Amino acid sequence: MESLTTTILEALTLLFSGDTELWTIIGISFRISTTAIIIAMIPAVFIGFVLAYADFPGRRLLISISNTLLAVPAVVVGLTLYIVLSRQGPLGEWKLLFSQTAMVIGQVALSFPILVAMSHSAFQSVEIRAWDTARTLGRNPLSAFFIIMKEVRFGLLGALFAGYGRIIAEVGASMMLGGNILNSTRNIPTAIAMETSKGEFAQGIALGIILVSMAFILTMSLQYMQGKGSIRT
Amino acid sequence: MTDKILTHIQFSNINKYYTKKHLGIFTDRKNSKAILDSAEIELKGGECVLLTGQNGSGKSTLLRILAGMLKPDSATVTTGFESLSWRKANKLIRRQIMYLYQEPYMFDGSVTRNLKYALNDKQLGSKSNDQISQALKWANLEHRAETSAKCLSGGERQRVALAQAWLKQPSILLLDEPTANMDEESRRSTEELLRRFKDSGTALLIASHDVNHFSQTMDKRLLLDKGKICEMTNQVTSAHDNVSLFPSTSNKLKA
Numbered sequence: 001m002e003s004l005t006t007t008i009l010e011a012l013t014l015l016f017s018g019d020t021e022l023w024t025i026i027g028i029s030f031r032i033s034t035t036a037i038i039i040a041m042i043p044a045v046f047i048g049f050v051l052a053y054a055d056f057p058g059r060r061l062l063i064s065i066s067n068t069l070l071a072v073p074a075v076v077v078g079l080t081l082y083i084v085l086s087r088q089g090p091l092g093e094w095k096l097l098f099s100q101t102a103m104v105i106g107q108v109a110l111s112f113p114i115l116v117a118m119s120h121s122a123f124q125s126v127e128i129r130a131w132d133t134a135r136t137l138g139r140n141p142l143s144a145f146f147i148i149m150k151e152v153r154f155g156l157l158g159a160l161f162a163g164y165g166r167i168i169a170e171v172g173a174s175m176m177l178g179g180n181i182l183n184s185t186r187n188i189p190t191a192i193a194m195e196t197s198k199g200e201f202a203q204g205i206a207l208g209i210i211l212v213s214m215a216f217i218l219t220m221s222l223q224y225m226q227g228k229g230s231i232r233t
Numbered sequence: 234m235t236d237k238i239l240t241h242i243q244f245s246n247i248n249k250y251y252t253k254k255h256l257g258i259f260t261d262r263k264n265s266k267a268i269l270d271s272a273e274i275e276l277k278g279g280e281c282v283l284l285t286g287q288n289g290s291g292k293s294t295l296l297r298i299l300a301g302m303l304k305p306d307s308a309t310v311t312t313g314f315e316s317l318s319w320r321k322a323n324k325l326i327r328r329q330i331m332y333l334y335q336e337p338y339m340f341d342g343s344v345t346r347n348l349k350y351a352l353n354d355k356q357l358g359s360k361s362n363d364q365i366s367q368a369l370k371w372a373n374l375e376h377r378a379e380t381s382a383k384c385l386s387g388g389e390r391q392r393v394a395l396a397q398a399w400l401k402q403p404s405i406l407l408l409d410e411p412t413a414n415m416d417e418e419s420r421r422s423t424e425e426l427l428r429r430f431k432d433s434g435t436a437l438l439i440a441s442h443d444v445n446h447f448s449q450t451m452d453k454r455l456l457l458d459k460g461k462i463c464e465m466t467n468q469v470t471s472a473h474d475n476v477s478l479f480p481s482t483s484n485k486l487k488a
Contacts, residue, residue: 129338132302136332137351138401147350151341 011205021182022203026210029187032100033168036107037115037160044112044163045156048119049145053131063120069113077109078173085177098179103187106173111163118162122155123148154226161218169211239329239404240278240434243311247272249294250306268294269305270460274438276405281427281437281450285465286457292440295457296407299438300332331403335410337394339382344374344393347382351397364400372396372426388419395426405436412446424450 014022051063083089085097085105096102130151134144149156171189178185180194188211192204252265268291276282286292297303301323310322317325340347348365349357356364369375372392377385382393391411398406411427412420428450431437439447444454454465 127338129334130340132297132300132332133334133338133340134350135302135327136300136330137397138328138331138353139350147340 007201007205010202011209014202014206015209019206022206024183025186025188025191025207028100028183028185029168029189032103032187033107033164036104036167037111037164039104040108040111040115040163041160044115045119045149045159047116048121048159049123049148051116051120052123053128066113066116066120070117072113073172074110074170075172075176078106078176081106081109081173082176097177098181098185100178100185102177103174103185106177107167107170110170110173111167114163114166115159118159119152119156122152122159125155126151154222157222157225161222165215165218168214239312239325239436241276241313242405242436243273243275244299245271245273245309245311247274247295247298247308248306249291249298249303267460269298272457272460272462274299274455274462276436276438278404278434278436279431280452281431281439281447283444283447283451283454284438284440284457284462285442285444285454286440288442290457291460292442292457293409295462296332296409296438296440299326299405300330300407301326302332329404330407331398331401331405332407333391333394333398333409333411335413336387337390339385339390339393342382343379344369344382344385345378347393348396348400351400353401356400368396368400371399371429373422386419388415388423391415391419391423392426395423395430398430403435405438406430408437408439410441411439412441413443420446 084091134147171193175190180186180190188207192207195204247269249269250265250267298305310317369378412423456463
């Protein structure tokens with residue numbers, strides 16, 4: 001018990017003393033995951049919208065595929081991309097393996113199915129009447145799309161937070177594609193895994209506190225916004 | 234507000250089949266069912282047409298096709314002397330025709346916000362607030378301007394939708410059971426607003442299963458039966474008419 005308290009105190013000291021190594025890891029983590037979610041978000045939301053509203057052959061098959069991709073483990077995504085990006089792989093010439101770019105690619109691949117599936121269900125929660133109403137009011141398709149996006153903004157934000165939550169805390173793909181190189185590709189989850197395996201818990205706990213705090217802040221802000229939006233007069 | 238351009242439009246040879254799809258990909262043409270079979274309809278400015286028919290006869294399908302929301306399997310559109318392809322007609326339809334649901338969809342936000350969606354880019358200027366105020370006044374919704382539109386009653390929602398139509402000023406207004414499930418007062422006020430549209434030269438096509446409604450407003454009554462549209466000869470409706478209209482009406486029909 002005493003050792004746990006000491007470790008937590010050490011972790012807090014590390015956090016608040018502005019430890020360079022620790023804050024570099026945090027910075028890398030947030031930079032990579034934010035880039036990945038921004039890249040994945042736009043096409044994923046659009047695909048979710050098309051799957052919800054457009055009627056085309058194979059739509060249901062695509063929905064099933066998108067839902068199946070949700071269950072693919074991060075390690076498998078990492079392994080697939082590792083093979084593709086490794087020297088002998090089809091994209092080996094690009095020399096992306098063990099770089100931040102490779103980690104971004106991995107995180108885009110991981111967050112994409114979540115964003116598609118959750119934005120699809122967000123759009124589905126609004127009846128097709130909403131789209132038809134926007135169009136019959138004279139709105140062009142792009143304008144109608146933004147009106148519908150506004151209708152489902154909380155669902156889309158939820159998708160965004162869920163996707164972000166998955167990639168920022170994911171260790172498998174990051175380890176395989178990034179290689180856990182200090183000051184370059186070492187992010188929060190790979191650092192926690194490494195420090196724990198060395199028996200050094202203080203840095204791991206400090207990084208864990210950051211992850212939990214982030215999850216708490218994101219959830220609270222979503223709840224706050226939803227509460228504000230649901231006020232009826 | 235946009236000038237009214239379309240004063241006469243004719244849709245002919247409208248065909249729509251509902252086809253089963255296996256796995257959402259393979260079409261089962263053998264089991265397709267004709268909802269509309271060479272249906273024809275003509276709409277003129279300032280004319281109110283009542284479209285009747287049994288539940289499931291395809292009234293809503295027809296209205297959704299005319300509004301450009303649903304693609305027909307085939308259709309010919311003629312405006313004045315010009316015959317248009319469906320693609321060209323669809324562009325015109327989007328500009329000139331407005332469709333109102335039985336229960337109009339209200340977007341998140343106030344009544345004013347919902348009315349703003351009906352303004353086009355040209356209207357969204359400094360005068361937009363004036364136009365919205367006028368629309369609110371026109372539909373007797375001034376006291377509801379800042380109310381969340383999702384909290385309105387059915388009758389009030391219909392009035393918001395009509396105020397949106399007033400702002401958009403379509404040449405043709407398509408209404409799907411606009412007074413269904415309404416109390417007498419709401420029904421009267423909706424009919425009054427529709428009369429004002431008609432008087433201003435808007436063509437109205439109202440789908441309703443109740444032939445007794447809109448007797449004061451309608452000029453022509455059509456019956457949609459087995460995918461075909463027939464014009465009823467008698468314009469005056471009665472309670473007896475309501476009962477005898479379905480299912481067999483061949484003796485009352487004109488060509």
